[in-house]
Amino acid sequence: xxxxTFASPVTFYHLAGKLIPWFTWSAILLTVVGLYLSFFVAPTxxxxxxxxxxxxxxxxxxWMSMFIYLVMAxxxxxxxxxxxxxxxxxxxxxxxxxxxxxxxxxxxxxxWGKPMWGAxxxxxxxxxxxxxxxxxxxxxxxxWAAIDDIKRGDRAGAxxxxxxxxxxxxxxxxxxxxxxxHQGASISLTKAPSMAKIxxxxxxxxAIAAWFYTIAVALVRxxxxxxxxxxxxxxxxxxxxxxx
Amino acid sequence: MKSRHKxxxxxxxxxxxxxxxxxxxxxxxxxxLVFFFSPTQVERGEAPTDRAFRIGGLVESGSVKREADGLxxxxxxxxxAKSMNVVYKGILPDLxxxxxxxxxxxxxxxxxxxxxxxxxxxHDENYMPPEAAHAxxxxxxxxxxxxx
Numbered sequence: 588x589x590x591x592t593f594a595s596p597v598t599f600y601h602l603a604g605k606l607i608p609w610f611t612w613s614a615i616l617l618t619v620v621g622l623y624l625s626f627f628v629a630p631t632x633x634x635x636x637x638x639x640x641x642x643x644x645x646x647x648x649x650w651m652s653m654f655i656y657l658v659m660a661x662x663x664x665x666x667x668x669x670x671x672x673x674x675x676x677x678x679x680x681x682x683x684x685x686x687x688x689x690x691x692x693x694x695x696x697x698x699w700g701k702p703m704w705g706a707x708x709x710x711x712x713x714x715x716x717x718x719x720x721x722x723x724x725x726x727x728x729x730x731w732a733a734i735d736d737i738k739r740g741d742r743a744g745a746x747x748x749x750x751x752x753x754x755x756x757x758x759x760x761x762x763x764x765x766x767x768x769h770q771g772a773s774i775s776l777t778k779a780p781s782m783a784k785i786x787x788x789x790x791x792x793x794a795i796a797a798w799f800y801t802i803a804v805a806l807v808r809x810x811x812x813x814x815x816x817x818x819x820x821x822x823x824x825x826x827x828x829x830x831x
Numbered sequence: 832m833k834s835r836h837k838x839x840x841x842x843x844x845x846x847x848x849x850x851x852x853x854x855x856x857x858x859x860x861x862x863x864l865v866f867f868f869s870p871t872q873v874e875r876g877e878a879p880t881d882r883a884f885r886i887g888g889l890v891e892s893g894s895v896k897r898e899a900d901g902l903x904x905x906x907x908x909x910x911x912a913k914s915m916n917v918v919y920k921g922i923l924p925d926l927x928x929x930x931x932x933x934x935x936x937x938x939x940x941x942x943x944x945x946x947x948x949x950x951x952x953x954h955d956e957n958y959m960p961p962e963a964a965h966a967x968x969x970x971x972x973x974x975x976x977x978x979x
Binding site for chain 2: 630631632633634635639642664667668669670702703704705706709710711712749750752753756757764765766767768770771772773781782783786
């Protein structure tokens with residue numbers, strides 16, 4: 588048995604079925620712990636008082652919105668190069684969650700911006716590039732939906748995903764490259780986090796919860812896609828017979 | 832070379848090319864992507880003074896003055912090198928404080944004062960409990976007296 592075994596939809600369908608409960612329960616547990624830390628344990632902030640607590644939702648959502656896109660681009664590239672069916676299915680399974688996280692990041696950002704900055708929305712580089720990310724997600728999903736031929740749709744979507752991947756470093760570094768209203772990163776690989784420890788822990792727990800949630804729902808979705816695409820094959824027919 | 836490796840190479844090259852193109856375009860639009868100009872940039876004439884633009888910097892300590900009508904506020908925006916007088920009529924955001932970041936949108940009047948139509952607070956990326964901030968402040972003061 589090697590890694591390629593899991594590239595076969597049958598094997599992966601069963602593997603995903605076994606993994607889903609683990610990721611689901613971990614996500615629930617981490618969310619409960621994370622929200623408790625964020626809203627009851629973490630202290631108020633010296634300048635933004637209670638309003639800063641939006642960070643515990645906003646930042647994990649924003650991270651996921653960018654990370655999921657990179658994962659989609661990765662699967663798209665693998666699919667285009669190696670013609671692996673499962674890669675495209677993974678990309679399709681991830682897109683809705685990425686779009687939702689992008690939307691949450693923008694929405695909570697507006698809620699945060701109004702009381703702190705004094706504006707719901709400004710056209711600075713960070714906010715605008717994140718909005719473009721939302722359009723990219725929606726555009727890719729629409730493109731898949733518009734092309735009936737599954738194989739052609741997969742390829743077109745993967746290509747658009749790869750082209751749009753350029754936007755991710757732009758979002759991430761926008762606050763560094765240009766003057767923006769949005770503040771710089773509190774957490775980066777190059778410097779110590781500029782956040783009190785307990786605030787940081789709350790945010791990281793929420794971020795890991797978002798990861799597990801994403802994996803759980805993506806696996807559920809990819810199972811659905813596998814069943815739909817393999818509906819002519821014997822093993823799917825067997826499953827359907829057993830379940831009905 | 833196998834065809835799938837060739838495809839992978841094409842993808843990698845394609846994305847790299849796209850990245851370089853994007854970098855060049857963004858570089859060309861550099862001046863249009865900034866959200867605000869610093870007082871130094873305004874002085875150097877980099878800001879589009881013929882239409883509304885934004886200036887950003889710190890609110891100079893001790894510069895905020897409220898006029899008798901209770902709504903009009905005058906303050907000085909500084910980037911520590913150059914500074915600029917700003918007048919604004921309206922409600923300021925909660926985070927607007929002396930010594931903190933601010934972004935104001937408006938035009939330069941005939942007397943050289945910046946007439947702001949909107950004032951936004953720009954906060955930094957530091958998050959800590961008030962006690963920690965207080966302790967930091969105390970430590971800084973202690974250090975200053977030591978230096979003196």
